Each structure stands twice: as C-alpha cells, then as structure tokens.
Amino acid sequence: MADLGRISETQENFSLQEGETVSKYRIEGLLGCGSYGKVYKVSDAANTFYALKTELRNTKVKGLKMEVVVLRDVRNLESDRFCELITCGRTKKFNYLVMSLVGKTIDDLRVNNTKSNRKLTLGCGISVGMQCLEAVHSLHNALYINRDIKPANFCLSLQDHRRILMIDFGMCRKFVDSDGNLRQPRWSVGFRGTLRYAALSTHYGKENCRKDDIESWLYVLIESLVGRLPWSDSDGLTFVSFQKQTARTSGLRELFSGVPKELIHALFYIDSLQFYDEPDYSILRGLLREALTQNNLEEHPYDWELNK
Numbered sequence: 272m273a274d275l276g277r278i279s280e281t282q283e284n285f286s287l288q289e290g291e292t293v294s295k296y297r298i299e300g301l302l303g304c305g306s307y308g309k310v311y312k313v314s315d316a317a318n319t320f321y322a323l324k325t326e327l328r329n330t331k332v333k334g335l336k337m338e339v340v341v342l343r344d345v346r347n348l349e350s351d352r353f354c355e356l357i358t359c360g361r362t363k364k365f366n367y368l369v370m371s372l373v374g375k376t377i378d379d380l381r382v383n384n385t386k387s388n389r390k391l392t393l394g395c396g397i398s399v400g401m402q403c404l405e406a407v408h409s410l411h412n413a414l415y416i417n418r419d420i421k422p423a424n425f426c427l428s429l430q431d432h433r434r435i436l437m438i439d440f441g442m443c444r445k446f447v448d449s450d451g452n453l454r455q456p457r458w459s460v461g462f463r464g465t466l467r468y469a470a471l472s473t474h475y476g477k478e479n480c481r482k483d484d485i486e487s488w489l490y491v492l493i494e495s496l497v498g499r500l501p502w503s504d505s506d507g508l509t510f511v512s513f514q515k516q517t518a519r520t521s522g523l524r525e526l527f528s529g530v531p532k533e534l535i536h537a538l539f540y541i542d543s544l545q546f547y548d549e550p551d552y553s554i555l556r557g558l559l560r561e562a563l564t565q566n567n568l569e570e571h572p573y574d575w576e577l578n579k
C-alpha cells in the first residue's frame with residue numbers, strides 16, 4: 272500500500288487557495304498552469320491586482336530564476352513589450368515572482384474569434400505579427416534568445432487593447448558570454464520548446480540562436496492567419512521535422528495558402544541566416560508592411576475590438 276505521507280509535493284498537486292497570502296499578496300484565484308508552475312491572480316492592500324508565478328523549490332527543471340533575471344534586464348531597455356517585475360522571493364516550499372497582470376493570449380484571441388474561425392483577419396494578424404516581432408527583437412536586444420516562441424506567450428496588455436506583450440522567459444538563454452562575445456554552440460542539445468513552433472535546428476539537436484526564434488515567430492504568424500499549420504495534427508519529432516522541411520519545397524503552396532506572398536520571402540530570408548547572424552528585423556518588418564499595402568489591408572480595428 273502506498274505511504275501517502277511520503278508522497279512528495281509536485282507542481283501538479285501543489286496549489287495555493289483563495290485567501291492565502293504570500294508576503295503581502297492575497298491569492299484571488301488561479302490564472303493558469305504552466306509546465307514550471309502555477310500562476311495566480313493576487314491583490315495587495317491597495318487592491319491592485321498582479322500575477323504571482325510559483326515554482327516549487329524541489330522541482331528539477333527550474334525556469335523562475337531565469338525569468339526574474341530576464342525581466343530585470345529588459346527593464347533597462349525601456350521597452351513596452353514586457354510586463355513589469357514587481358518583486359520576487361521564496362517561502363519554505365516555493366519560489367515566486369510577482370509581475371503586472373496581462374490579458375488574453377493570442378492563442379485565446381485566435382481560437383475565440385467569432386468573426387474569422389480560429390484565425391485572425393489578415394490585417395489584424397499581420398499587425399499583431401509585427402508587434403510580436405518587435406517583442407522578440409527587444410528580447411534579443413537584451414541579449415537573450417527565447418527558445419519557446421509560441422502564441423500562448425504573447426498577450427494583450429490590459430492597459431492598451433492594441434498592445435501585445437511577451438511573457439514567459441523560463442526557457443531563455445543568454446547568447447553572449449560575460450565579455451560580450453557571442454557564445455559558441457554546444458555540440459548537441461536536447462529538444463526544448465514546443466514541437467509545433469520549434470525551428471528546424473531544434474529538431475536537429477542544434478544550439479538555438481536568434482534566427483531560430485524568428486523562424487518560430489513566422490510559424491506563429493502563419494498559424495494565426497490560416498488557423499493551422501500543415502503539421503498541426505502531427506506527432507513525433509522526426510515526422511514534424513520532415514513536414515517542416517517539405518514545407519520549404521513541394522509543400523510551399525500548402526504552408527502559404529491564404530497568406531500574402533511576402534511571407535514566403537520572409538521564410539527564405541530567415542533560412543538564409545547563419546548561427547551567429549543578427550537578423551535584420553527591418554527586412555521582416557518591411558515585408559509585413561508590404562503585405563499590408565499590396566493587399567489594401569487595414570491594421571485596425573483589431574478583431575477583438577469588433578467582437579466586443
């Protein structure tokens with residue numbers, strides 16, 4: 272018979288209840304569960320709401336420390352693409368960070384879009400894509416790569432319903448060393464990230480670089496415009512990798528059907544980059560602008576402003 276007293280607490284079965292307090296923050300409810308821990312809505316004495324992210328101290332894979340470091344570093348950029356780090360700390364059981372609250376993710380916005388089934392309309396989607404690119408660019412300016420670019424990590428600001436913010440920095444990696452030189456790739460790296468949006472290099476077990484974040488960004492963008500990717504229903508590293516390769520040759524038409532042709536140029540540009548290259552973000556921005564102009568598309572109002 273199992274000795275229940277000895278079952279150790281895991282991320283899944285550990286949770287804080289409404290009314291409990293962590294430091295000066297009162298738990299109001301659960302916002303979401305990630306692979307590293309749970310995120311709660313909390314309030315302070317002034318009745319201001321924040322998000323509190325927890326991570327058990329005994330967990331093997333840790334992401335919270337990196338998240339705190341990144342949120343501190345991006346402060347210096349004065350970028351409006353990130354939420355604000357309020358504080359961080361630890362209890363006997365868990366580490367936590369408190370940050371400003373954000374709204375719906377672009378995954379939620381896409382899936383719940385009543386106007387355009389499971390996708391964003393072209394003008395809105397491209398505009399959101401430009402904002403996501405700006406967030407990735409800002410993170411790269413802070414000298415980190417994300418390694419897990421996905422729609423669930425881009426959210427609406429609660430203050431400005433037209434502003435997209437990036438969240439979740441647990442998988443980030445600094446791409447320069449303490450002398451400011453670009454770090455050399457390790458020989459082999461285990462798969463990290465999310466299968467659907469992972470860059471081809473990730474499938475090949477290669478060290479990620481800035482180009483790979485941008486490749487994932489393009490998959491996110493195409494999915495938000497079309498509603499799916501050719502490999503959306505597929506499983507298995509090798510098969511999905513095969514589909515991503517095919518999408519560059521005989522599968523090009525399938526990948527880009529219903530998407531402005533400028534995005535094909537974006538893929539070719541991204542594929543031309545090498546490990547140490549700094550992507551030219553203005554080329555990609557220019558291609559998206561061109562896609563808007565050529566198709567007479569308006570960026571605003573955004574779909575969720577109309578669905579209100």
Ligand SMILES: Nc1ncnc2c1ncn2[C@@H]1O[C@H](COP(=O)(O)OP(=O)(O)OP(=O)(O)O)[C@@H](O)[C@H]1O
Pocket residue numbers: 302303304305306307308309310322334354370371372373374376423438439440441
């Ligand atoms: N600042 C915030 N404001 C509101 N909700 C948030 C905030 N940060 C995270 N969340 C929500 O909490 C959930 C988990 O957050 P997050 O993705 O950061 O966790 P994670 O453990 O790193 O997850 P993942 O498995 O995606 O790597 C998500 O649903 C997200 O929308």
